[in-house]
Amino acid sequence: MALIPEQLRAPYNPNATEDRIYKLWEESGFFSPDTRPPWADNPETNPNCGKTFSMVLPPPNVTGTLHMGHAIMLAVEDSLVRFERMRGKKTLWLPGTDHAAIATASKVEADIYKKEKKTRHDLGREEFLRRVNAFAAESHDIILNQLKKMGSSLDWSREAYTLDDARTLAVRTAFKRMYDAGLIYRGHRIVNWDPRMQTTVSDDEIEWREEQAPFYYLKYGPFTIGTARPETKFGDKYVVMHPDDERYKEYEDGQKIALEWINGPITATIVKDDSVDPAFGTGVMTITPWHDAVDFDIAERHHLDKEPIIDAHGKLLPIAGEFAGMHIKKARPQIIEKLKAKGLLARVDEHYTHRVAQNSRGGETIEPQIKLQWFVNVSAKFKLKNSKLNGIPSGSEITLKELMRAAVQGGQIEILPDHFAKTYFHWIDNLRDWCISRQIWFGHRIPVYYCARKNKEACERPLVSIEPVERCPACGEAVEQDPDTLDTWFSSGLWTFSTLGWPAAENDMADYHPTTVLETGYDILFFWVARMILMTGFLLEDIPFRTVYLHGLVRDKDGRKMSKSLGNIIDPLDMIKKYGADATRMSLLVGNAPGQDLKLSEDKIRGYKHFANKVWNVTRFLLQYADADTGASSGADEYALNAAEGLSAEEKEMLDELRAAASDITENISAYQLHLACEKIYHYVWHTFADKILEASKPVLNGTDIASRTRRAETLLAMWRTCLALLHPFMPFITEELWSLLPHKNKRALLMVSRWPVR
């Protein structure tokens, strides 16, 4: 009788299967590299015995739920891990979540304001943090569920969080070591200030928006200057022009001139500087060093005075005279009126477009300000003691910038696709010191303490400490911790090794570091990838990973970014519910070339649900013939690739073709060409195995020659086991389920830890 199990009689139902299979995997313990099947620990049965494969999960932000961008990451990473696990490597894929400091804080803050009309200051630091942590915990649980739904074979025993105790130790240790090496400093620098969130924002978190605004030409003594921001001009007392500008050759650098300005007569100083573009406007400008980065640089070069004009909330300071206390947005038209009345307004260009900086986490217009902040110095030399970096011997002195460049340039880290290396170098070349302090409450508090009394000279210095400090070691008085928190990327920059236990004595570093591959979206190459290279380079004098695999962004079928406002979001969970996780994964893998954006439509996902059904039905078909009469039910657990004896010429040819496909697929995955591998196995299963081989086998299977029937049925079953194995990294659920329904001679093992068909 045919051996068709009951569940195979109905069409494949992913919903009824996937959670059960995931639980089976999880309980098996094989997600952890510490649990391995016997064959994998035996060098005779496993040529990869002793080799490891390690990868961290880019920790999703605890700001809500996962989207298709996460799904693509999970599909790629899980496929890689499952492949390597089946190849017998000791395989670690390490999960975790990211507290995402400003993103999470601003979301919670906005929610609270919406519901209760309260700000974080109304709640106070403690209560606010309680709320954020509660939200983060809730978000974490949702995310974990989603990760599991996708089939991610993550080692949950090693789960980490960027804000947990172990990672806090890593962060404080990293800060202290960098501080002691002179790579972290505190200073007054111009920073991107968000007046609404009351915090600095890093250069990388700025979004530029085109804006049309009037451009005013103002009379400034004998000059005419152009500005889009008259409200910042109260303190302008330097007038700058290019040294070679013939029009202004009568003026000399340092020359003083008296002139009438907005609130009365002032003395201005001429400054000659190369950075002025003679072709722009009148070729003359005044500078506002406190509120403009270019002006700040000019002021630094010429040692000029800097004065604040606008306060932290966007209101004018007393220097603005009668406008003091007004918000800049309200003051601007009134200032223009006054300039006009005084005859200082030469003309107005109404059609001027320029770019305005906005905080990408919240959308408020950035007001540059000079603030006392903490920075990582990317251009200061430090000495490598025990370098594992190619081409940079121990004892050499190097800057973080040079180190970041060298790690990739020397080929020690490979970036895929390789053209992103150029983008990376370009970014490094333009890199400025990294502002790491944030004036928000959620995050790693800066591990620096100040003596409250400063009784003695020794109390003057800030105290940087890995352990929390309560009393000043010099005078015994209470200390105050720096109120700021660290940029979220400071902690995620440590992720590849903080998750392995660094700097604790007991850790996994020896086994799994450097990690084999880092898989992530190209949009965070700078934010994250570069910073991991920086942190690892300094703290471990090593690379964090050997290969960087960058996937593209998921777009809708028209190529638009998926966003709430466009209403074109495809929710991974919805798709899993409708079509199954396997189909969802396949739709994200096929056509997904590294670094290339992927257009996704529901039709595509539906297409792979059809494929899953095909796979299901092939099994049902084969099991019809796997009956007691043919003896095929006793089929060995071995794959078909090595069998050859006693086969017909036709069967040998079938096997040759499968062998070729399997070896191609293996090569493709090894070269991170998952899109090719996926398409190949898809094509082989459907259009070669099902359409051609099974069709051609029907006469044999239904024929009268028992020996031929049996042999063919056994061959096909063995080939099918091979197919399921090859398909497993991409479609783990259905293949595992079908594997369990096939007849097995030996004790049934999970497909997840069965040997890969190609050695």
Next chain:
RNA sequence: GGGCGCGUAGCUCAGCUGGUUAGAGCGUCGCAUUGACAUUGCGAAGGUCAGAGGUUCGAGUCCUCUCGCGCCCACCA
């Protein structure tokens, strides 16, 4: 302003180091099919690989230029 990428069948895209009549999915059009297949099979139409030039025995693939898109970076006051 600097950098990067893309332009291949109606649509979405593969095509690695140049090598036979350029591929897949979806869609379209025929025919078959109660079939292992709710979601099937067989077949067909459809491409001067953006355009021009060059290297080569040979170019979708390498080089140069042009056109059209997209993205990233940058301190246009």
